[in-house]
Amino acid sequence: MKLGFSPDEELFRAECADWLNGQMSGEFRDIKGVTQLTAMPERRKEWEQQLGAHGWSCIGWPEQWGGRDATLAQQVIFAEEYAGAGVPGRVNHIGIELAGPTILAFGAEEQKQRFLPDIAAGRTIFCQGFSEPNAGSDLASVRTKGRLEGGEWVVNGQKIWTSLAHISDWIFVVTRTEEGSQGPKGLSFLMMPIDQPGIEIRPIRQINGDAEFNETFFTDARCAADSLIGAVGDGWRIAMGLLAFERGVSTLGQQMGFRNELDAIIAAAKANGAARDPLIRQRIAKAETGLRLMRYGALRMLSNTNHSRIDGAALTYKIQWATWRRGLGELAMDVLGQAGEVTDGEAYEWGTLPNLFLYSRADTIYGGTNQIQRNLIAERGLGLPREPRG
C-alpha cells in the first residue's frame, strides 16, 4: 500500500498542468470555470476535439485507439490537474466513459474501428438511452422495440432522461429485439445516429430551470444491422457491464468537481463569517471527511485487482457520493443563508452553489435511486434474499 507518487509521476503531473493551464489561459480561456453541463455546447465540442488532437481525451485507453495506456496513477493525476485548472466537464463524458469502454469490451473489431477513433478525437458525441417512462428504476421492463428489416434495425418507442441528447451525434439504446420477451431476456444493445427523421428530442426542464435531460422518441428510427453490440439478446449483460464502467476512473474526475464545489462553500463561509459558527464547522468537517473517503474509496476500488471477491467499495460508491452531494447542497444553502435564494436579473439561472442545491436532488435518483442501490448492496453485497417482483 502506497499513496505517494513517484518522481516520474510528479513529472507527468507537471506536464498535465502545463498543457491544461496553457489552454485555459489561452485559446480556451472563455470556457474556464464553466460548471453548468449545458452551457456553451459548441465551444465545448471544440474543446473535446482539442483534447483529442493532443492525446488527452482518454489517456487510459489503449494507444491503438487514441489513448496513452496510462497507469492508474497517471489517470488519477490527470483528473486532479484537469479540475484544478478549472477545465469544465466533458460534454462527451458518455462517449469517453461509457460508450467507448463498452465498445472496447464487447464490440467487434470493425465496430472499434468505426467508433473509437472518432470518440477519442472528440468528433462523435454520445448519449445513452436506457430509462423509459415506465421503467425508471426497472431496466428489465424496457418496452422500446427493435426489429430487423431490410438489413437495418428499426426502432420504435420512447426513452427518457437522455442527458445531452440535443447536442449528441449518437445514442446507444437498449431495445427489446425479441418480440414478446419479458424481463432481462430478449434485450439488445444498439448504436444509433441521432440526426434522422425517426428520432425526435424534446427537452425536459428541471427543478433548476435548466434542461440537460430529454425525452427521446423513436418512430421507425433506423440504424445499420452491424450497429448491434455483442449478440442479439445480449443487451442486459452489456448494460450491466456498462454500469460497472460508471465506477471507473471517471469517478475521480467527478470528485474533482465536488472538490471545487466544497471549496466554493469553504470560501463563502470564510467570506460571510459562517466559518466561525461551530455548527457549520462540524458540517464542513464532515463534508471534507466524506469527500476524502470518496477519494480513498475510489482508489481502493481502482487498485482492487482481485475481482473474484465482491468489491464493497465499488458496490457502495454510487449511493455514497449521491447522498454526500445532496447533503453538500444543503450545507451550501445553510452557509449562504437567504443570499443563496436570490439572484440578480430576470432569468431563473443560478450560480454554482444554489444550482448544486437544486440539481443534487437528482443525484440520488438517476443511475439507480438510493432505494435501488440499497437493494443491490443488500442482495449482492450481503447475500440477502432478492426483492420479489409482483
Place this chain on the structure above:
Amino acid sequence: MKLGFSPDEELFRAECADWLNGQMSGEFRDIKGVTQLTAMPERRKEWEQQLGAHGWSCIGWPEQWGGRDATLAQQVIFAEEYAGAGVPGRVNHIGIELAGPTILAFGAEEQKQRFLPDIAAGRTIFCQGFSEPNAGSDLASVRTKGRLEGGEWVVNGQKIWTSLAHISDWIFVVTRTEEGSQGPKGLSFLMMPIDQPGIEIRPIRQINGDAEFNETFFTDARCAADSLIGAVGDGWRIAMGLLAFERGVSTLGQQMGFRNELDAIIAAAKANGAARDPLIRQRIAKAETGLRLMRYGALRMLSNTNHSRIDGAALTYKIQWATWRRGLGELAMDVLGQAGEVTDGEAYEWGTLPNLFLYSRADTIYGGTNQIQRNLIAERGLGLPREPRG
C-alpha cells in the same frame, strides 16, 4: 381549544401536590427519587396500597371500582404532580393501565368485582404474557396452548419479556385455545395466578445489568374456567384493544419521567460546562422541543373524541417517544463525557443517566419495534398495502 387550567383545576393540583409531597417527605421518604423499576419492590408494593387507601391509585376509573371519575385535565394534573414530587414509577402499572382497563372494557361483571377493587387497592400486582421466543413482534404466531380440563384452563408454553413477573401476583396470558388454529384466530385471553407449581419464572439480565424482564414457563399451569376474559377466541381482539390503552393517560405519567431525565441532563450540562457548547445547546433544544411535542401530541390524542377518524397522534406516539428517549440517552452520555462511563464500587449498577442510555435501547424494541410501528403507521395511517406474510 384551550391549554390553561381552570381555578378549580388549580385547586385540585394543590390537593394532589400536598398529599404527594407529604408522603414523600413522610412515611415514604425512603422511596423518593427511586428510578430503577426493580428497586425496593416490597416498599413500592406498600406504596401501591397507600395510593389505593387514599383513592389516588387510578383516579380516571369509575368511582364504583376505586377511581374518582377524574376528568382528563385532572388526570393530566395528577400525572404532573406525581412526577414533580419525585414519586417512583408504579410497580403495578400493568394492572392499573392495562389489565384493569381491559377487564373494565371486556370483562364480565363478576370478573370486575373479583379483580378491579384489588387492583385499585394495590393488593393485586399484574404482569403481562404476550411475547414468545418465536413470536417477538408477531403476536399472531403465539404457540402457548390452553385447554379446558375439569373446569379449569390448563396452559403449556413459554412467554418472554414478562416485565416484573417475579414480583407480580397475576399474569394475563394470550393462549391458543383452539387446537390447530393459525394466526390471530383461536386465541384467548386468560388471567392466571402466578404462585402455582405450573409457573416458573427465570429472570433475564439486561444490558444495564438489571433484571426487569423474565422468561415465564407454563407447565400444566392452571386457572379457573371463568378466568377467561371475553369469549373463547376473542384473544386477538382484546389484545389489540389492550394495546390501545397503552396510549392512554398513562403516557403523561411516563412523560413526566422523561421530564425528570431531561432535567437531569440540563443540570449536568450546566454543572460541567457542556451548556456552553453550541452543539449541545442545539441538541438540548431539540430534546426539549421533542418532549413538549410529545406532551401536546398526547393531549391531542386524549382530547380527540372523534374516534371515527384515524388518530395520527395516537398511531405515531410509540415510535415517537421511543426514538426520542433513545436519542436522549445518547445526549446524556455526550453531556457527561467519559464520566458517564464509570461508577464507583464494584457492582455493575448505573445512575439515572447512564442507565437511561443503556435501558433506552430497549424502548425501540419492546411493545412493537420501530419497524413494526412503521408498518402499522403505513398500513393503518396511510392505507398502504399490507406487508405479506411468508
Place this chain on the structure above:
Amino acid sequence: MDFALSDEQQMIADTARAFFSENATCERTRQAMAAGGADAGIDRELWRAFCTDLGLSGVGIAEAAGGAGLGLVELALVAEAAGAQVAALPMLGSLALCAQAVAAGGTAAQRDAILPALLSGEAIAAYVHDPALRAEGDLLTGESRFVLHGGAAQWFVVTSNSGAWIVPADAPGVTVRIQTTMDQTRPLACVTLTGAQGQPLTDPPAAIARAHTCGFITLAAEALGGAQATLDRTVAYAMERVQFGRPIASFQAYKHRLADMMIEIEQARSAVWWAACAADEASDEADLAVHAAKAFCADTYFMCAGNMIQLHGGIGFTWEHDAHLYFKRSRAIMSSLGDGAWHREQVATHILGALA
C-alpha cells in the same frame, strides 16, 4: 384544558381548505411565478378573493383595530390551508408581519390609514428588518436584501432591533430592486433606505414582538400544510406507480419512508397548535413555543418535500411536476425570519440561559 379544535375552528379550517384547494390551483400558482416585475409571485385575483370574498384576512387582529377578531389558532388554520397549496400570496408579509405590527404598535391614525387597505387586499405592505438600521430622528438609512414581496409593496414597515416605522414605498430615499428568487412564489426584493422619512409606530417593542410571533406561527403553519400535502400526494402517486411489477407503495422501504413523514407531520401539527394556543393565552411557554414550532415545522417540511422528490423518482425533479414548488417553498420557510439553528438557540436560551 381541551386540546382539540372547537366546532368553529374546525369550520374555519374546512372553509379555508376548500377555498385554497379550489382557487389556489397549481396552474394559477405557475402563472403568478411566470409574471415578472411587481406582480411576480402574486396571484392578484386570488388575493382579492381571499381578502374580500372569504373574509379571513383580518383573523388574529382585534375587531377594534378593524380585524376579524379570533386568534392565532385560527390564523394558523388559514395559513396551513394556504401552505398546502403553495399559494402565491402576500399573506405572510402584508398580513402576519405588517398588519399585525401596525395593529399592535401603531397609532389609531396609522391603523386607520393602513389596515383597511391591507385587509381588503387593495394594498400590500412589506416588512423590512435591518438590525443595523441607522435612524437620525425618523430619517432612516439601511438595507435589507430579502424583503418579501417588496416589489409589490405600497408601504414598508421598517424595524430595527428597537424601533419601528412606516415608510411609503414612493417616499424619497427609498430604492427597490427586484430580484429573481428561488421560490418564485415568495419573491424577495432588495430595499435600500437612504435618509428616508419614516412615520414612527408608538410601541415598537409591541409591534416587533407581535409581528415575529405571528410570522413564526404563520411559517410553521404553512410548513405543516405543505408537509401534509407532500405526504398526501406522494401516497397517491405510490399507489398508482408500478415498478418491478408492483405498486411502489407495496415496497416496505417506501412505506417506512412515508411513515417517517407522517411521524414528523403529526408532531408538527402539535407544534403549531401548541404555539398558536400558547400565544393566544399569553402563556409563559409562548415564546419558547413559537421558536420551537418554527424550527420543527420548517425542518419537517423540508424533509417531507425532499422525500416527495425522491419518492417520485425522475419525474420528481422536473419543472413540470409540482414537487419542486413544495421543495423550494420549504427551503424559503427554513431560511425566513431566522434559520433553524437560530430558533433552537432561542429555545436553548430559555432553558440554559444565554450563551455568554
Place this chain on the structure above:
Amino acid sequence: MDFALSDEQQMIADTARAFFSENATCERTRQAMAAGGADAGIDRELWRAFCTDLGLSGVGIAEAAGGAGLGLVELALVAEAAGAQVAALPMLGSLALCAQAVAAGGTAAQRDAILPALLSGEAIAAYVHDPALRAEGDLLTGESRFVLHGGAAQWFVVTSNSGAWIVPADAPGVTVRIQTTMDQTRPLACVTLTGAQGQPLTDPPAAIARAHTCGFITLAAEALGGAQATLDRTVAYAMERVQFGRPIASFQAYKHRLADMMIEIEQARSAVWWAACAADEASDEADLAVHAAKAFCADTYFMCAGNMIQLHGGIGFTWEHDAHLYFKRSRAIMSSLGDGAWHREQVATHILGALA
C-alpha cells in the same frame, strides 16, 4: 500509488484475524469482564499469547527500538482483528499509547528499561493525560479519572500538553482507584499524582504526537473491526430468524438498514487505510486524516452496534447476547481520546483555521 494491501499485509491481516477469532472468544472475554481488581477487563493468557506466540506486539515500532518494524497500516490490521472480537486486552493503552510514546520520545535507557517488558506482555503501562498537570521540576501533581487499564499498570506514561514522564505505579505520591466501567473490557481507573517523581522523556512533543497518532488509528481500526463484526453477525441472524412466516432478512426495511451499515463500513475501511498510510508516509494530510478517521469510524461503529441491538429485537438487549459488548465498546471508542465533535473541530481547523 497503489491503495491495496500488499501480500505481506494481507498475510498479517489473515494471521491476526485467525488468532483473535480462535482465541479471543466471547466466553473468555466474559471471564475477563467478570474478574475484579487489577485483572478486570484483561484476558492475561490471551495477552501473553498475543505478545509472545503471535509476535505482533511490536508492530509499528522500529526494530532499532526493539519493535517488529512495519508500519501503522499493519498496526491497524492487528487492531481491526482485535476489535472484531471485542478482545479484552491492554493493546491500546500499553502498546499504542505508552510503548509508542517511549519509543518516539524516550531515551535509549528508558526504551531498554521498559519496551521489552511491554512488548513481551510481562508488564503493562497505562497512559495518563492531564492538560492541567502541574510539574515542579519532575515532581508531578495532577489527576485523570479515565486511565485505561490503570489498575493493572506497572508504569504510567504521564503527559500534559507539553511534557511527558514515566512514573512507576508504586512510586510515592501515586494513588490508583479502580472503578466499574460501562465497557468492562476497557476498565478506567482514577489515577492521582501528588508530587510523584517522574522520569522525563527527552522529546515530549514527539512522544505525545506519536502516541496520539497511534491511539487515534488504533481506535479507528478497532471500530472498523467491531462494526464489520456487528454487520456480519446481524446478517447471519437475519437469515435464520423467522417472523411473520419469513426470514427477517427478506424484509426490505431490514435489508436497507443492513445496506446502510455496509455503506458506512466501507467508508470506515477507506478511512483507516488512508489515515494509517498517510501517517506512515508522513504525508501533509496525516494529521487531518487521523482525526477524520477516529471521528468517522467511531460514529460508524456506534451506529452499527446500535443497529445490531435493534435488529436482533428483544434478545439484542440481554446480557447473555454479545450485542451489548459491541455496543459498549463502540461507546467507549467514541469518548476515548477526544469525542467526535472535538476531532471534527480539528479537521475544521485544518480547513478553516482555528476558531477564534
